[in-house]
Amino acid sequence: MKTPVTKxxxxxxxxxxPAIPEPTPETEAWIREHQPCSYxxxxxxxxxxxxxVAPMAIGYEVAILVLEGEGRVGLRxxxxxxxxxxxxxxxxxxxxxLPLILGLILMGWQLARSHDWRFSPAIxxxxxxxxxxxxxxxxxxxxxxxxxxxxxxxxxxxxxAASAAGTEKTxxxxxxxxxxxxxxxxxxxxxxLFRLMMVPVFYQILRVLQSPxxxxxxxxxxxxxxxFAIAHHTGTPGEPFTWYVFVFRWMAGVFFAWVFVLRGFxxxxxxxxxxxxxxxWIG
Numbered sequence: 001m002k003t004p005v006t007k008x009x010x011x012x013x014x015x016x017x018p019a020i021p022e023p024t025p026e027t028e029a030w031i032r033e034h035q036p037c038s039y040x041x042x043x044x045x046x047x048x049x050x051x052x053v054a055p056m057a058i059g060y061e062v063a064i065l066v067l068e069g070e071g072r073v074g075l076r077x078x079x080x081x082x083x084x085x086x087x088x089x090x091x092x093x094x095x096x097x098l099p100l101i102l103g104l105i106l107m108g109w110q111l112a113r114s115h116d117w118r119f120s121p122a123i124x125x126x127x128x129x130x131x132x133x134x135x136x137x138x139x140x141x142x143x144x145x146x147x148x149x150x151x152x153x154x155x156x157x158x159x160x161a162a163s164a165a166g167t168e169k170t171x172x173x174x175x176x177x178x179x180x181x182x183x184x185x186x187x188x189x190x191x192x193l194f195r196l197m198m199v200p201v202f203y204q205i206l207r208v209l210q211s212p213x214x215x216x217x218x219x220x221x222x223x224x225x226x227x228f229a230i231a232h233h234t235g236t237p238g239e240p241f242t243w244y245v246f247v248f249r250w251m252a253g254v255f256f257a258w259v260f261v262l263r264g265f266x267x268x269x270x271x272x273x274x275x276x277x278x279x280x281w282i283g
Contacts, residue, residue, distance in 0.1 A: 225253025
């Protein structure tokens with residue numbers, strides 16, 4: 001037997017406000033994009049990456065300007081020097097143009113994808129720890145390549161840094177500071193050129209050519225890594241070519257590129273920088 005209360009409640013439901021309409025697919029996509037995200041998702045977004053690399057970029061540029069004020073020259077090398085030469089050709093010779101362009105790329109990416117700007121500052125500490133973990137993993141890969149070439153050549157070949165080697169050996173005065181500056185510059189600007197710029201460009205070209213997404217990603221990673229390896233043997237000063245160095249740099253480039261694709265630009269920069277520092281530290 002139904003009670004009056006039940007009847008009243010049902011009556012109220014029947015006489016209540018109309019049902020809320022179902023959200024559209026666009027609304028659901030917006031909600032998913034702007035809801036609080038996990039560490040793994042937040043660290044792949046451009047804005048946290050910008051905040052992560054900004055102290056490195058500012059510290060690097062300030063240190064270079066201070067040392068150049070002391071009369072030192074040739075502190076910029078590799079991707080940093082190449083990109084600045086290109087900017088100078090276009091009449092943009094101010095030393096802050098390159099880090100400004102890097103910031104604009106990341107901010108434009110953030111705006112274009114309509115990413116949420118909110119994230120926990122604690123993830124920046126996690127990005128440091130994760131970069132160290134990936135750098136140690138690359139040390140292990142380097143050791144395996146080292147053992148493979150040692151087996152083939154019956155000779156022990158030392159692990160080499162992924163950036164241009166020799167900075168700490170040739171610098172006089174403040175050798176450790178200059179070496180550290182070189183590692184930060186390599187991690188920051190080599191990742192900017194070969195990963196942040198080249199990987200998306202190659203990927204988009206391959207997608208326009210109707211390549212499947214996975215194949216386009218793989219080829220973009222491999223080709224950018226190949227150019228990364230070749231670049232270390234070109235220009236002035238270029239390193240003497242050996243198959244070990246070339247193969248290792250290519251594999252390191254593939255490693256950094258996949259870190260960039262899967263974990264984001266900030267962690268790729270952190271991994272590259274941490275790896276070079278670890279290699280110098282363990283000798």
